[in-house]
Amino acid sequence: MTGLTNKRxxxxxxxxxxxxxxxxLARLLVKAxxxxRVVMTDGAQAFVQPLTFQALTGHPVHTTLLDPEAEAGMGHIELARWADLILIAPASADLMARLAGGLANDLLSTLCLATPAPVHLAPAMNxxxxxxPATQHNASLLAQLGYTLIPPxxxxxxxGDVGPGRMPEPETLLHWIEQHFATATNNTVQPATGLRITITAGPTREPLDPVRYLSNxxxxxxxYALAAAAAELGAEVHLISGPVQLAVPAGVQCLPVTTAEEMLQACEAxxxxxxxxxxxxAVADYRAEQVAEHKIKKQSGQDAMTLTLVKNPDxxxxxxxxxxxPFCVGFAAETQNVEGYAQDKLLRKNLDAIVANDVSDPGIGFGSDDNRVTLLLRKGEHTEIRPLPQNSKQQLARQLLLELLTFYKEQQQP
Structure with missing residues (x-):
């Protein structure tokens, strides 16, 4: 028995x-x-024949909204009610635009409007x-409407292009679906039940021209580990993510953004x-004062180039x-005087808590799977310092959340 046995x-x-x-992916799901059941748009059938999916799933593929035989029993409504989860992979820019506008002009978009099941999208495009900006606007709107987006x-x-837009591999999507059902079937009352937690993650990218950007x-x-832990602890979790190559944790609503200004707008919303x-x-501190309309070309005889940068919003x-x-928790990624800089940031930005870590250590720095942090809690005029031992980011995230939840509840008491 697996976590997907008899899941629809x-x-x-x-x-x-x-x-x-x-x-x-269909083959992996059946094996699990x-x-x-598969629903294909007209565009999808130009790339893969419906017979392929029929052979893999053992069921006819649905392609037409007004199928006379199926519609005799309101087939599209029955299909919408049948599903435990709808996953659209790939989700094209056109489909995202139609879903964001609430259109129901084909079978797949109609099912998304009619279903009580969660709908998750795996965007894939150039x-x-x-x-x-239009696609990013639609992604933001879809997240607000309750759709879950898996960042490409x-x-x-x-x-031939290189950049964001690739659909995750089938094994990654399978693991993500398994996580979704594992979280959904955990009915134990958890310490974060009833709380709404918003988390920002990843870098931001500040464009210099159509092909270059500033980032980290x-x-x-x-x-992402914090978002997963928060969902597992029962919270309603919204993840606002810069460009990363990670699957969205099960039970988490994710809004992908690119720049610091886009991240601020999403947070304020x-x-x-x-x-x-x-x-x-890790929000970029600065952005280009002016973004070049076309690729900046190297000038003959020019050995240096000057860029004018302006501060990003804090x-x-x-x-x-x-x-x-809200109760505000910051992160301080430092290379020296880690606790000192974190303490300054805690007070200067009027935070409730801050997590400090030394990114100069290659074993726990950017991109590593482990981390070691120090948690600083603001208690009136005093700061309590709690070092947490090195652990995997998943285990550390859960420990951090438990510490923060305890402190949050203490602060809510009269």
Missing amino acids: LLLGVSGGIAAYKTAF GAEV QGMWQH ESGEQAC HSSGKMG RRNQTDLFIACA ILAQMATGSPR
């Missing part, structure tokens, strides 16, 4: 070269014991399409629905001083 998975496939990966991975694309080495692993705000993202400080004010 509705697999949506929209147009894109990544549709071939979805065929492998799930009942799988890097330029993914990073276009970066890498070489079928068109953050992998997002710590923020969540202010009224946030009890705890945990700023784990997301954590704005969340800690605005109204309503």
